[in-house]
Amino acid sequence: MMGERAAHSVVRSFHMTQDFRFGMSNVLTVRDLRKSYGNLTAVDGLSFTVGRNEILGLLGPNGAGKTTTINMILGILEPSSGAIEIGGVDLRAHRSRALKGVNFAAVYAALPGNLTVYQNLRIFGLLYGVKSLASRIRALLEQFDLEKFRNVKYGLLSSGEQTRVSLAKAMLNEPALLLLDEPTASLDPATAREIRAKIRHFALRGQGGVLWTSHNMYEVEDVCDRVLFLSHGKILLEGDPKALPREHGKQTLEDLFVAVAREPLTLQD
């Protein structure tokens, strides 16, 4: 695992060097993003980036604004103000073009249960305009060990199998930006580890970046290159998930999470 992470860092450094040379360092740029519902502000001036080959963790207690942020990046929720650029394309001005380079998997976004695994992948492949779709689906079925479920309806699969199908769908278009909202929630530890490995592989080998939300701090520490802690719609802390706890006098990332959830004011600069 350490070897893979080290290789990940080397590859990431290489890509970042390449990207900076061509001025394309970030797959996602979010500037001063806000979302208000009447007097309630769900997201309050977020600015951050996701680089190529980077896995960015978006952390925070329930209601901190993580899913609202992801929904805005997906174009299914209009920001009150601010800008989102995906691969340099402005989402508000060119929604369809920007979303070609995005895909997502979320625990609350189950695929249609009345379609088979293959049918779901084919339909979403068409929606994303995937070239050589048949061979892409074959490769993903093999990669996610789904061949035996090819003609099984999605709704009949176990939650672990459904997560694998959702991830296969999320990687259909080899997205520049992969959004994952608690992708391992409700999975057993073995399946969760397997899923994490596949996502790390995606970030390591591909050209994309990942924005990942999770409440499992051990998972975040294991997977993420960088994390943002959100509280009440604002970024409270940012940094390396391995170094952040020590920098704020905490033993573990989970201790830091609890502190953010309970006493956010004590952690503000």
Place this chain on the structure above:
Amino acid sequence: MYSNRAAAIVLRQFYLLVGSPARVVPLFAWVAIDIVLWGFITRYLNTVAAPGFNFVPAILGAVLLWDFMVRVMQGITTTFFEDVWTRNFLNFFGTPLTISEYVLGLVLSSVATSSVGLVVMLVLASAAFGLHFLAYGFMLAPFLLVLFLFGISLGIAGCAIVLRLGPVAEWFIWPIPALLSPFAGVFYPLSTLPQWMRYISRLLPASYVFEGMRAVVSSRTMPPHPLLWGFGLAALYIVLAGRFFAYIFHHAVRHGLIARYSAESVS
């Protein structure tokens, strides 16, 4: 606009139909029952009414045309309801799919499903009850076109209402054809209606079709002018329904209703 993305919506509907007899049977069963029921009623009416007037093209033909329009509308709404029932909006609208591509996919799905119903009705009405569509002459095509366009506009407007009010609003949509039928003059001339109802009838493209159909049946000719009004109104309603759907969609995106659609949080 990318035709592949509209094709994806049609393909989804095809997969669902192929895999589910419960979806295939309603494509033809209810319209077939209607044709059989009204076929016998018209046959009976021909035996008790004064000779010289044939109820088959006037009544059974009207039932067929009306059912065709209803199938067109329901072809759109049921395709849309598949996304409601499977909570699929987040998955679909988180892709590059545009509203116009989505609506085009609904319309194309409806063309396919309503054609099945139309063919079944034509075969049954002509084979079992002697309804000859040559009785309408060349007017059959414009009759079907106006009703097709009106059915599409009703379907798109119905989808917008459900998108705005939530899944339970589905029950507002099913009775829309029944609500409109008294004003459309499906079975009787508009002159039968009181004046206030006739004002509403003039706004319905279907009423021009049924008036025209009766004119053709009784005199074999009809002035083209009223049917052009019907066509113009139907085309106008499609544009308005499309704008209405786009407005409701943008409202849903502004207020987060796409992501939390099942909450039925009207705001």
